[in-house]
Amino acid sequence: MAGNQTSGHAGVLRPTRGTKISELLKAYPDMVEVLVRYNKHFELLRRPTLRKLMTPLVTIEKAARTAQVDPNEMLAEIYRAIGEPLPPELGGPSPAPRSTDMSMPEELRNLSEERRVILDVREQVRGGEEPYHRIMKTVASLRADQVLQLCNIFEPVPLYDILAQRGFAHWTERRGPQEWWITFYRAATPAERSSAPSAASSPQAPAPSPLVVDARGLEPPQPMAKILETLPRIEAGGQILALTDRRPMLLYPKLEERGFAYSTQETGNGWFETRIWK
Amino acid sequence: MAGSRPGSGSSLPARLPSLWVPLRYFIAAQGAFVATLLWAPFQVSDLLDFYYQGHDLALTHLLTLGWITMAIMGASFQLVPVALETTLYSERLARWQFWIMLLGVTAMVGHFWIGRHAGMAFGAGLVLVAAILHVINMGRTLWKLPRWDIVAQHVAAALTYLAATAVMGNLMALDKIYDFLGGQVLRTIHAHAHLAGIGWVSMMIFGTSYKLIPMFSLGELRDERLARWQFWLLNLGIVGLFGTLLLQSGWALLFALLIAGAVGLFLWKMREVLRARRRPRLDWGLRHALSAIATLAILTVLGLWLATGWVWSEEFGARLAFGYGVLALLGWVSVMIIGMMYKIIPFLVWHHRYSDFVGLRPVPPATQFLGETVPRVEFWLLHTGIQMTVVGLIAASGLLVQAGTIVLALAGLAFALALSRVYRHLIPRLTPLPEVQAART
Numbered sequence: 001m002a003g004n005q006t007s008g009h010a011g012v013l014r015p016t017r018g019t020k021i022s023e024l025l026k027a028y029p030d031m032v033e034v035l036v037r038y039n040k041h042f043e044l045l046r047r048p049t050l051r052k053l054m055t056p057l058v059t060i061e062k063a064a065r066t067a068q069v070d071p072n073e074m075l076a077e078i079y080r081a082i083g084e085p086l087p088p089e090l091g092g093p094s095p096a097p098r099s100t101d102m103s104m105p106e107e108l109r110n111l112s113e114e115r116r117v118i119l120d121v122r123e124q125v126r127g128g129e130e131p132y133h134r135i136m137k138t139v140a141s142l143r144a145d146q147v148l149q150l151c152n153i154f155e156p157v158p159l160y161d162i163l164a165q166r167g168f169a170h171w172t173e174r175r176g177p178q179e180w181w182i183t184f185y186r187a188a189t190p191a192e193r194s195s196a197p198s199a200a201s202s203p204q205a206p207a208p209s210p211l212v213v214d215a216r217g218l219e220p221p222q223p224m225a226k227i228l229e230t231l232p233r234i235e236a237g238g239q240i241l242a243l244t245d246r247r248p249m250l251l252y253p254k255l256e257e258r259g260f261a262y263s264t265q266e267t268g269n270g271w272f273e274t275r276i277w278k
Numbered sequence: 279m280a281g282s283r284p285g286s287g288s289s290l291p292a293r294l295p296s297l298w299v300p301l302r303y304f305i306a307a308q309g310a311f312v313a314t315l316l317w318a319p320f321q322v323s324d325l326l327d328f329y330y331q332g333h334d335l336a337l338t339h340l341l342t343l344g345w346i347t348m349a350i351m352g353a354s355f356q357l358v359p360v361a362l363e364t365t366l367y368s369e370r371l372a373r374w375q376f377w378i379m380l381l382g383v384t385a386m387v388g389h390f391w392i393g394r395h396a397g398m399a400f401g402a403g404l405v406l407v408a409a410i411l412h413v414i415n416m417g418r419t420l421w422k423l424p425r426w427d428i429v430a431q432h433v434a435a436a437l438t439y440l441a442a443t444a445v446m447g448n449l450m451a452l453d454k455i456y457d458f459l460g461g462q463v464l465r466t467i468h469a470h471a472h473l474a475g476i477g478w479v480s481m482m483i484f485g486t487s488y489k490l491i492p493m494f495s496l497g498e499l500r501d502e503r504l505a506r507w508q509f510w511l512l513n514l515g516i517v518g519l520f521g522t523l524l525l526q527s528g529w530a531l532l533f534a535l536l537i538a539g540a541v542g543l544f545l546w547k548m549r550e551v552l553r554a555r556r557r558p559r560l561d562w563g564l565r566h567a568l569s570a571i572a573t574l575a576i577l578t579v580l581g582l583w584l585a586t587g588w589v590w591s592e593e594f595g596a597r598l599a600f601g602y603g604v605l606a607l608l609g610w611v612s613v614m615i616i617g618m619m620y621k622i623i624p625f626l627v628w629h630h631r632y633s634d635f636v637g638l639r640p641v642p643p644a645t646q647f648l649g650e651t652v653p654r655v656e657f658w659l660l661h662t663g664i665q666m667t668v669v670g671l672i673a674a675s676g677l678l679v680q681a682g683t684i685v686l687a688l689a690g691l692a693f694a695l696a697l698s699r700v701y702r703h704l705i706p707r708l709t710p711l712p713e714v715q716a717a718r719t
Contacts, residue, residue, distance in 0.1 A: 061501075068554075070500055217556050219494050220360070221625055221633070221644055228636035246493070249292040249359050254633060270498070 014087065015078055017071045021045070021063055022055035024078070034081045037126075038067035038074060070270065080154030083174050086268075105171055107185055108147065117142060120151040122178070132159075133212065139163065139184070140209045147185040153178040161265070162210070162241065165275070210241040216271055217245070224251050231258060231276070239277035247272050292359040295366045297630040302376050303352025304623060308697060310344025310383070311612065315690030318667075318683040325683075326676055328596065336390035341607055342474065343383045343405060347440075349615050350482050351379070351412055354433070356626060358419055361429050361489040367418035371411055379408035399451035402444075409444035413437045428505045432485020435513055439477025446470050462526075469523040471603065476537060477516045479611050480574075484508065484544050486618070487567070491548060494621050495564055497555035504543050512540035534585035541578045545571060561645075562653035566617025569661065573609035577602065601672035608664045608686075616660075616693065624648055627703050640712050647700045656692035663689050 013019070013027040024031050025045070035042040042063070044050045060078070064071035079086045119138050121131035131152075139148055148168075150156070159182075160170055169187035174180050213230045215223035227242045228251070234240055242248070247264055255262050255276060264274040314337060318325070324333040358366045366372065382404025389397035416437055420430055450466055453459040459466060492499050499505070518533030548571055560568065580602045589595035628644035635641050663686035670678030702708045 070498075217496055219496060219557075219645075221628055224633065225636050225641075225643070228633070231637050245496075246360075247363060249363055250294055250629065253293050257634075 014084065015060060015075060016087075017059065017061040017064075017075060019060050020056055021058045021060065022051075024060065025051065025055060028078075028082050031078060031081065034077055035063065035067075038064075038069055041066070073269075076268070077154070081178055085155075086157075105169070105185075107187070108171060108183055111147065115146050116149050117146050118149045118151070122151055122153050125153050135159065136209055136212065139166070139168070144186070147183055150182045150184065152180050152182070155180050156182065162273075165239075166209075210239045210275065213240055213242045215242055215244045221250070223248060224254065227251060227274075227276070228254060231255075231260065234260075234276070234278060236278075239275050242274045242276060244272050244274065245270075248274055292363055292365050294359050294629065295355050295369050295372065297626065299366070299369050299372050300352040300356035300626060303348050303355070304619065304626075306376070306380055307345050307348035307352060307615075308619075308694065310340050310348065312690040312694050314341045314345060315683075315686045319680065319687050322676060322680045322683060325600075325671065325679055326674060332390050332393045336387045338603075338607075339383070339390060340387045341612075343379075344387065346479055346607070346611055346615065348379065348383070349619070350479065351375070353486070353615075353618065353622060354412075354416055354482075356622060357486060357489075358416075360493075361486060362419070362423060362433075364419060364422055367415050367422070371415045375408045375411040375415065378404050378411065382406075382408055395451070395454040399448070399455060402448045402451040406444040406448050409440050413441050428499075428502045428509065429485045429489045431506075431509055432481055432488070435509070436478050436481040436485065439473055439481060439516065443470065443474040443478055446473065465524055465526055468599075469520050472523060473516065473520050475606055475611070476512070476519070481512060481516075483611070483614055484512065487544075487548065490618060490621065491564075491567060492551050492555075495552055495555040495560070496557045497551040497553075499547065499551055500554070505547050508540045508543035508547070511536050511543065515540055528587075531582075531585040531587075534582055538578045538582055541574060545575060561620075562648065562650070562657060563617050563620035566613050566620060566653075566657060568617075569657070570610050570614035570617060573605065573613065577606055577610050580605065597672050597674060601668045604671060605664065605668045609661075609668070613660065613664075616656075619697070620648055620653060623697065624700050627700055631703050631706075631709075635711065642703075642709075647703060648696060649699060652692055652696040652699065656689050656696055659685055659689035659692055663687075 013023065015024055021035070032042070032045050035045060045055065058066075060075055061071040064074040067074070076086055117138060119135065121134060124131045124134070135148075135150065142148060150159075155172060155174075163170065163184050167186055168184040171183045171185070172180065173182075211230060211233060213227050215226045218226065223242075223244045223246075227240070227244075227248070230240055230242075247266070251274070252262060260276050260278060262274055262276045264272055266272055317337060317340075321333060321337060324331065324337075327334070355366055355372050358364060382401045385401030386398055386405060387401075389395070389401055416433065420426070420434055423430055426434065446466070447470060449459065450463075450470060453466075488499050488502075488505055491497065515533045515536035519530055519537060521527075522530035522533055552568075580598070583589075584595070584599055584602060587595075589598060624644040624647040627647065628641075632641040663682050663684075666678050666682030666685060668682075670676070670680075670682050
């Protein structure tokens, strides 16, 4: 049995897989709601006596196993709910400074309603659906002067990188335990800033959407075949975003032979994202 | 680009070795397996006799070195980029190793058969050289890894036991000429067999299963902790069992229990992986693997029984030990290797023949190469033959062993037929590609 490895500093509990549920609920009583979502048996935790009796014995890892979910996934969800950045082993926080604590960028001040496109994916995510396609579709439909305001139950860190490659900067606000608002906007370059202070007057040709190839849930060599079959559909300046369960080691030589560049990133959610471009 | 995460892309240049590096091992291994099964029906009287004699040893080494070790060596080379995410250290070394191994096994088996110790020792020496080359090649490959996961740990340990088994085998071979081990042949053969079967072969199968079973069943190994416990228990168990078998000590039971504990943890992890799998249907490759794992459970019980020494006669104990050995080599190891081959050989062949055409022309999927009927027939023939032979050996029933080995020979032919259907894709004349079509309409 693993010991309690909870780490913390300055009085803030930073839960780990070994953290007892009792400690977690003591620090964050609302976490019952998160646990209940995983397994209805955790409803029992709402009763104070049972909570007292059971929780000192059960770690987050054990609770995750009871609920038959990946402990890291449950832990990541707990971090998102308490609004703390994910520890590195769970895919965050990024070493680069994030804009979470920054004040609102100049570009976003005094935005008119018609320049905001709001997309709330909270219900979809809670329902276990993957909102990626919906988000990318919305991004593709943005006018040059519009910004996307995305509302999610957690901070969608991998999305930052994907949209940054398409010229979008972001500004993140956490308004509640499961309410993250991220504004994606086309960042003006310093030159544009000096010569054209108005965002509306600096139209930028939108990069084509990455072609998403979801090759997860396939046994070898099907993921490689599926990705290679999509290569001829990459348009000039475009790219493929391939999702795979494993690092696609055998794909790389094939991509090199066909003159494609690639970059793979582990998402921390149990799959890999490989961007492929000419 | 405020707030965007810096890209942490990784593009390690891991490459699959060229086709013939693993394939020549696989073809030699399959040839040895089919030859063993076709040979066995003619050896029934030898099989029913005491197992420590030339003809049985020839047959056993054809199976253990020609089939099992060759197959694992070939699979190791192929799986390096996928399972360890790196490139094989040297393809040239792997080619040299193959020919030395082939010559060594042929010399060993042939000289066991005709009872010439010097020639057998020469063959064993060549096998030792091949084993050392394998350890060097795989060791250098492992050395490059930034960290050793559970698969790499198992492979590293298995390589150590391979070297130890080969060294011990050579000492036993030299002992036949110079007689310096004090005549304790049964002790040494039991220790040698367990070091090979558990330390080298089962260690390797356990390790690769943690990668391959989730990969092919679309399951997931979520937590490595129990697997790590399994790893250390198995190591402790095999080292202890080796020593106690050699010394004929009663403590062998304790180490057998540790090994049984490791097997239990392995079975538990495999159960977890398979329960979490996303594809409910099991193909014939996975059915072989699962039936092998089920046989491992039975084998472990038999092994514990033998370790207690509670048998009603020495003669029955010897028959039980031989039945246990045959069940281990065929029911556990061979069935597992066949299962893995049914997955990795279609992949290897597909990759070599078709991967360059994907996206440019229509190509057949690798999953269709094997078909359904022949592997199904082979599966049932093999399991029926194994059960009949093992029960026949333990019960000393010549009729059952004769019938069982004939069924096994038929299973061997079905196995050869199943694989020939895969290999024919390497010959473009037999499997022409559809006419060139535009990939996009």
